[in-house]
Amino acid sequence: MKLSGKTAVITGAAGGIGQATARLFAQEGASVVIADFSEAGQEVANRLKEDGYQAIYEKVDVKVEEDIQKLIERTVQTYGKLDILFANAAVTNDDPADELSLEKWRRTLDVNLTGVFLADKYALIQMLKQGTGGVIVNGASIHGHAAKAGVTAYGSAKAGVVMLTQTLGIQYANKGIRVNAVCPGYIETPLMKVLPSEEVQKLIDLQPIGRLGRPEEIAKAVLFLASDDASFITGTSLMVDGGYTAR
Numbered sequence: 001m002k003l004s005g006k007t008a009v010i011t012g013a014a015g016g017i018g019q020a021t022a023r024l025f026a027q028e029g030a031s032v033v034i035a036d037f038s039e040a041g042q043e044v045a046n047r048l049k050e051d052g053y054q055a056i057y058e059k060v061d062v063k064v065e066e067d068i069q070k071l072i073e074r075t076v077q078t079y080g081k082l083d084i085l086f087a088n089a090a091v092t093n094d095d096p097a098d099e100l101s102l103e104k105w106r107r108t109l110d111v112n113l114t115g116v117f118l119a120d121k122y123a124l125i126q127m128l129k130q131g132t133g134g135v136i137v138n139g140a141s142i143h144g145h146a147a148k149a150g151v152t153a154y155g156s157a158k159a160g161v162v163m164l165t166q167t168l169g170i171q172y173a174n175k176g177i178r179v180n181a182v183c184p185g186y187i188e189t190p191l192m193k194v195l196p197s198e199e200v201q202k203l204i205d206l207q208p209i210g211r212l213g214r215p216e217e218i219a220k221a222v223l224f225l226a227s228d229d230a231s232f233i234t235g236t237s238l239m240v241d242g243g244y245t246a247r
């Protein structure tokens with residue numbers, strides 16, 4: 001098992017990619033903290049426990065500093081330490097700039113960029129205190145690298161996550177803390193199931209592999225970055241996008 005004895009916090013773990021990652025981490029031996037604004041996170045934790053894994057749910061709003069502080073405190077109270085953070089929670093927004101309200105711009109940036117910063121900050125404080133290193137994986141996107149009309153606030157936030165990752169990667173490398181980002185392409189999540197099939201086909205056509213990705217395929221990439229298999233990798237973004245950004 002690749003994460004035996006490790007403790008991992010996963011934000012947005014009630015959703016598609018976060019949930020798949022929580023299960024894979026648990027299968028690989030980690031105790032997992034399901035951190036999400038949605039109380040569906042409690043069900044995710046319950047199912048993991050029923051299957052014999054170590055899991056707790058913590059309700060957090062990632063853009064609220066006190067929530068993140070409490071999340072890390074509860075993690076340490078419960079499992080004694082923090083080894084891995086997957087800062088994955090995000091919201092989507094497709095509004096073109098001329099239609100995007102300041103309120104929606106701020107909300108998207110608050111959750112998708114400030115939320116990642118806050119989780120990273122308090123994870124780093126705890127990891128530095130422990131003095132035994134650690135791993136952070138930030139949830140970015142192909143749209144942190146490649147523009148698409150409409151992803152004004154979302155893409156700006158994700159590009160911020162990419163640079164935040166690079167900055168932290170070089171800053172904490174000598175403390176044994178690795179910081180990387182995962183950049184998913186279009187993934188088969190509940191949202192895709194409610195889109196008209198011609199809309200989904202348009203997204204598929206942008207991915208040379210010719211299909212949507214599966215949450216489990218992102219989870220495997222996050223596991224790689226979180227495990228010792230990626231021991232010489234920091235400050236980078238891993239594209240898991242069926243070839244989208246290679247075109």
Ligand SMILES: NC(=O)c1ccc[n+]([C@@H]2O[C@H](COP(=O)([O-])OP(=O)(O)OC[C@H]3O[C@@H](n4cnc5c(N)ncnc54)[C@H](O)[C@@H]3O)[C@@H](O)[C@H]2O)c1
Pocket residue numbers: 011012013014015016017018035036037038060061062063088089090091111115139140141142183184185186187188189190
């Ligand atoms: N699904 C895709 O096609 C795709 C593509 C590229 C990048 N991503 C990124 O992958 C990550 C996960 O996406 P997903 O598809 O699993 O989305 P999802 O909507 O299924 O899950 C996101 C989770 O984040 C939670 N969340 C939202 N705001 C929050 C807040 N303020 N505080 C705490 N939790 C909050 C939601 O409750 C939800 O459970 C996101 O960072 C997303 O931007 C997804």
